[in-house]
Amino acid sequence: MSDNSEKRPPASSEPPANDLRREKEQFLATFGIGARLSEEMISEYERVISRLRYLENENARLRSAVEADVAVRELLAKIERLEREKEELVHRFREVEASSSGFSDRFQEIEAELGNLANLLVASRQLHASLSPRGVMRRVKEVLAQLVGAERYAIYFVNREGTELVPIASEGIAGNDLLNRPIHGGVLGEVFTSGRSIILDDVDPSHGTLDGPPAVVPLIVDEKTVGVIAVYSTLAQKTRFDTVDYELFNLLGSQAAWAIVSATLFAAVDHRLPGLEAFVDLSV
Amino acid sequence: MAEYSCLIVEDSPMMRQLLVFALARVKNLRVTEADDGVDGLRKLASARYDIIVTDINMPIMDGLKLVKRVRSDPLHKDTPIVIITTEGSQEDRQRALQLGANAYITKPIQAPQVIATVKELLKIP
Numbered sequence: 001m002s003d004n005s006e007k008r009p010p011a012s013s014e015p016p017a018n019d020l021r022r023e024k025e026q027f028l029a030t031f032g033i034g035a036r037l038s039e040e041m042i043s044e045y046e047r048v049i050s051r052l053r054y055l056e057n058e059n060a061r062l063r064s065a066v067e068a069d070v071a072v073r074e075l076l077a078k079i080e081r082l083e084r085e086k087e088e089l090v091h092r093f094r095e096v097e098a099s100s101s102g103f104s105d106r107f108q109e110i111e112a113e114l115g116n117l118a119n120l121l122v123a124s125r126q127l128h129a130s131l132s133p134r135g136v137m138r139r140v141k142e143v144l145a146q147l148v149g150a151e152r153y154a155i156y157f158v159n160r161e162g163t164e165l166v167p168i169a170s171e172g173i174a175g176n177d178l179l180n181r182p183i184h185g186g187v188l189g190e191v192f193t194s195g196r197s198i199i200l201d202d203v204d205p206s207h208g209t210l211d212g213p214p215a216v217v218p219l220i221v222d223e224k225t226v227g228v229i230a231v232y233s234t235l236a237q238k239t240r241f242d243t244v245d246y247e248l249f250n251l252l253g254s255q256a257a258w259a260i261v262s263a264t265l266f267a268a269v270d271h272r273l274p275g276l277e278a279f280v281d282l283s284v
Numbered sequence: 285m286a287e288y289s290c291l292i293v294e295d296s297p298m299m300r301q302l303l304v305f306a307l308a309r310v311k312n313l314r315v316t317e318a319d320d321g322v323d324g325l326r327k328l329a330s331a332r333y334d335i336i337v338t339d340i341n342m343p344i345m346d347g348l349k350l351v352k353r354v355r356s357d358p359l360h361k362d363t364p365i366v367i368i369t370t371e372g373s374q375e376d377r378q379r380a381l382q383l384g385a386n387a388y389i390t391k392p393i394q395a396p397q398v399i400a401t402v403k404e405l406l407k408i409p
Contacts, residue, residue: 108396111309111395111399112395112396114309114395115306115394115395116395118302118305118306118395119302119395121305122298122301122302122305125301126297126298126301142296142298143298145370145391146298146299146302146391146392147298147392148392149392235370235390235391235392237390238392
């Protein structure tokens with residue numbers, strides 16, 4: 001540049017140089033202002049960009065916070081709803097459980113009732129399944145032993161004079177203990193004269209004795225007491241009489257004597273069936 | 285639905301009848317009756333049974349001998365056996381169970397107990 005100025009023709013006067021210098025200074029001053037403004041603008045732009053980013057980040061953070069808050073509120077509402085549903089289900093489950101337990105109890109009661117009825121039906125069939133006195137007696141003993149659970153027992157019939165009860169069958173009792181009993185006095189006499197059973201429900205029948213039988217049942221034919229069944233003790237595992245035992249005693253009391261008497265009479269006529277003439281007067 | 289077969293071995297017709305009545309309440313259970321241990325073995329030789337219910341005190345062959353014979357028979361060695369007896373002591377119960385019986389019911393029998401025992405051994409709900 002210095003070389004170029006040296007080759008330039010000599011200036012004709014001072015003023016043009018001054019003008020140029022002034023213009024140059026003005027230009028430089030103007031340029032400097034522009035540059036400062038540009039720098040300031042760039043700086044401002046960067047500050048704005050930075051602020052924008054900050055605001056964007058803040059916005060995003062706030063938005064996510066709001067979203068999270070809403071989500072939490074939704075979750076809480078959902079939990080509350082589920083809790084209510086759970087409580088309702090638990091309540092319903094308890095109701096169903098109680099109802100089911102009631103059905104189950106009732107079902108068991110019915111099963112037990114059916115079992116009892118089966119016992120009575122089988123016992124009744126057995127008592128009338130034979131027309132031989134020995135067969136009937138065997139079945140009466142079987143009902144006592146197998147269905148009632150009697151271990152020691154005796155069956156007494158009143159003698160012809162009507163003064164004593166005579167043992168006609170027994171189980172588990174020594175011969176010398178098997179005595180005739182007066183129809184008056186003692187438990188057997190009381191049952192015979194009153195025609196009502198005596199069944200002890202407050203003692204363990206397996207511990208019964210010959211002097212204190214836990215069950216004595218009258219044998220009735222045509223509304224007349226003809227004998228008694230005395231259960232002196234039951235099997236060790238039979239520690240109390242159940243409802244079905246009372247029913248079995250009633251059945252034996254009302255049907256056993258009939259079966260024995262019928263079989264004895266049938267044997268007395270040599271097992272001959274009555275002729276048709278015997279039924280003539282039966283027509284109504 | 286599965287069908288099960290049960291063999292009742294009992295000398296007393298009354299007890300057999302009672303057991304048949306009781307087990308008739310178990311759905312899909314076919315019941316066959318045998319008069320004593322020998323009759324029971326004869327029936328076991330000709331058919332397969334899912335469960336055996338037997339009395340202990342029987343003439344000709346008692347229930348304990350029957351249990352022994354059944355357990356030595358490859359066809360029925362795993363068949364559940366229910367023993368029914370008048371004996372209630374713990375020793376008798378142990379004796380029957382040691383011989384291979386699976387359950388023990390004492391007389392006088394209760395139908396619901398017989399039903400429950402058979403259903404449990406056959407895994408019937």
